Each structure stands twice: as structure tokens, then as C-alpha cells.
Amino acid sequence: MLVRLMYASRATESVDPDTLLAILRKSKAHNPTIGVTGALCFSSGIFLQVLEGGRGAVSHLYNAIAADPRHRDVVLLSFEEIDERRFAAWSMGQVNLSRLNPALLMKYSETSTLDPYVVSGRVSLALFDELVATASIVGQP
Template identity: 65%
Template sequence: MLVRLLYASRAAESIGHDDLVAILKKSKLNNPRHGITGVLCFSNGVFLQALEGGRSQVSALYSRIVGDPRHHSACLLSVEEIGERRFEGWSMGQVNLHRLNPAQLIKYSESATLDPYAMPAAASLALLNELVASAAVIGQS
């Protein structure tokens, strides 16, 4: 059974560009072995990530993610059973922040700042879907 899990978290103060690259590199290496796909958005110290795959594999990965000291305040936004993947082309896609249009953020949020803590889960997922559709996601595998 396929599921999609959506969560948000806040970056540890010490996280830098090299840490983000390491997260993405490890995801791209490990996720295909476990049948996991997804997309990661990081802006202004906030992560928004969607994970897709088998229920037990996604659950195990989310448990490891929650324990990662590079972020805190993990908030599970939604988990749903799905009939097909939306992010099937990415072992872990990354939102290209240079293509993150403030108008896209304001469409789904109170402000033009990424804040999934203040958005309905459906709006956060709609934002990720729109970013994929607008080619704002890089790192297709």
C-alpha cells in the first residue's frame, strides 16, 4: 500500500548549505533502495517535505528523520493512502529557491514566507504540486 507523508520542521541554527547538500545526497542514495520518492523544500530555516512509498518504509524513514539533530519541531501535517505517486520522478527532489515565486506562496499562505505550520496540510501539498508543475523542483533522478 502506498502512502504520502507530509511534514514540516525547523532547521537547527547550525545547519548550512553543506548540511542541506548532505541530506539530499544521502536521500538520493538511500531512498531508491526503499522505494521512497519525494520532494524537499527548505526556506528561511523551515523544511517542508513530502515522502511517498510503502507504509512501513515511509514510517521508518520518518522516524529516523524526527531523530535527526539537524532540525527540530517536526510536525506531521498529513499521512494519506494514495493510488499513485505524485513525485515518482524524484528519489528526492529539491525546490529551487531561485524559482520560488512569492506569488505562489501568498496563494496558499497568509504571507509570502514559507510557513507550513500556519497552512492547512492540503495547501502545503498543493504548493509542492504547483512547484513541481512549474519546474521549480530540481534533482530529478
């Protein structure tokens, strides 16, 4: 059974581009072995991530993330059974914030700042859907 999980968390320490790249590389190496796909957005110390795959694999990965001391304020935004993946092309795609139109954020939020703590999980997933549609998610499978 496939599931989709979306969560938000705050980084406990500064995340520079090299650290983010290391996180993405580790995800891209590990996720295919457990059948997990998804996308990651990081901005202003906030992670917003979608994970898709088998229920056990996604739950295990989420629990590991929630227990990771590099994350705080971990919030489950959405968890649902799905018929098909939305992010099947990415072992872990990354939102290219340089291509992110602030008007897109304004469409779903009170401000043009990414803050999944002030919107619903449904709204955050709709934002990810538009990011896919506008090619704002980059990365190799």
C-alpha cells in the first residue's frame, strides 16, 4: 500500500548549501533502496518535505527524521493512502527557490514567505503540486 506523508520541521542549527547538498545526496542514495520518493523544500531554516512509498518505509523514515536532533518542531501536516505517486520521478527532488515566484506563495499564504506552520497540509501539498507543474523542483532520480 502506497502512502504520502508531508511534514515540516525547523533546523536546530544553520544549514548552508553544502549541508543541504549532503542531505539530498544521502536521500538520493538511500531512498531508492527502500522505495521512497519525494521532494524537499528548505527556506529560512524550515524544512518542508513530502515522502511517498510503502507505509512501513515512509513511517520508519519519518520517525527517524522526527528523532533526529538536527530537527525541532517536527509537525505532521498530512498522511494519506494514495493510488499513485506524485513525485515518482525523484528519489528526492529539491525545490529550486531561485525559480520560485513569490506570487505563488502569496496564492496559498498570507505572505510571500514559505511557512508551512501557518497553512494546512492540504495547502502545502497544493503548493508542491504547482512547483512540480512549473518545473520548480529539480534533481535527478
